[in-house]
Amino acid sequence: MxxxxxxxxxxxxxxxxxxxxxxxxxxxxxPPPKLNPGLATIQTPDGFTIYAEIANTPDQRSQGLMYRTRLAPDRGMLFTFPEPGIWTFWMKNTKMALDMLWLDEKGVIVHIQHAAPICERKDNLCPRYRSNKPAVAVLELGPGRSKTLNLAPGKKLTIELP
CATH class of the missing domain: 1.20.5 (Single alpha-helices involved in coiled-coils or other helix-helix interfaces)
Structure with a gap:
């Protein structure tokens, strides 16, 4: 050659x-495989990721986090509603304190209930928690997580539903 x-x-x-x-x-x-299929992925303004179970039916909303004793630091439950409203929550049969964050249509936090305590009453007279502003979703986190994650009214969460 x-x-x-x-x-x-x-x-x-x-x-x-x-x-x-x-x-x-x-x-x-x-695209990378979704690490937590079936869960909402929520980004905080500081870049922390929360994976939340979704409660979007009356039965799921009614059950919520009842009878659970703990949540991992990166877990929560996202209650979604078809329209903005003054949605009321209580802690009946919930075995751990919870932070509750009410969110508007844009994912902006409109109200936070910090560490709502366990209610051990057997009747239906547990305290009720609600926002004074309309919300389309409520995110429940472990007690103190909203402070740890620097979350406050006016901050925006980025929510990706499955």
Whole structure:
């Protein structure tokens, strides 16, 4: 094989390899797999991620976090409603204190109830908690999490539903 043929073959192989790498670069990357399927992903303004179970039916909202004794620091429950309203919550049969954050249509916190205590009453006279401003969602977190995460009325959460 002559030197000129060798150079042409090496050149052709280099072009072929370069073209192949271009096709890999041109194809869009596939999105990363969702780590927590079925859960809402909520970003705080400071970049912390909360994964929340969704309660969007009357039965799910009624059950809420009843009978649970703890939540992981990055977990919560997101109650969603079809329209803005003054939604009332209570702690009947809930075995841990909770922070409750009422959110408007844009994900802005309109009210926080910090560490609502456990209610051990057997009747239906447990204290009720609500916002004075309309909300379309309520996020429940473990006690003290809203302070730890620097959350306050006026701060916006970014919510991605599954």
């Amino acid at each position: 002559t030197g000129q043929k060798k150079i042409l073959i090496v050149f052709a192989l280099a072009v072929f390899e370069f073209a192949g790498s271009l096709s890999v670069l041109a194809s869009p990357p596939s």
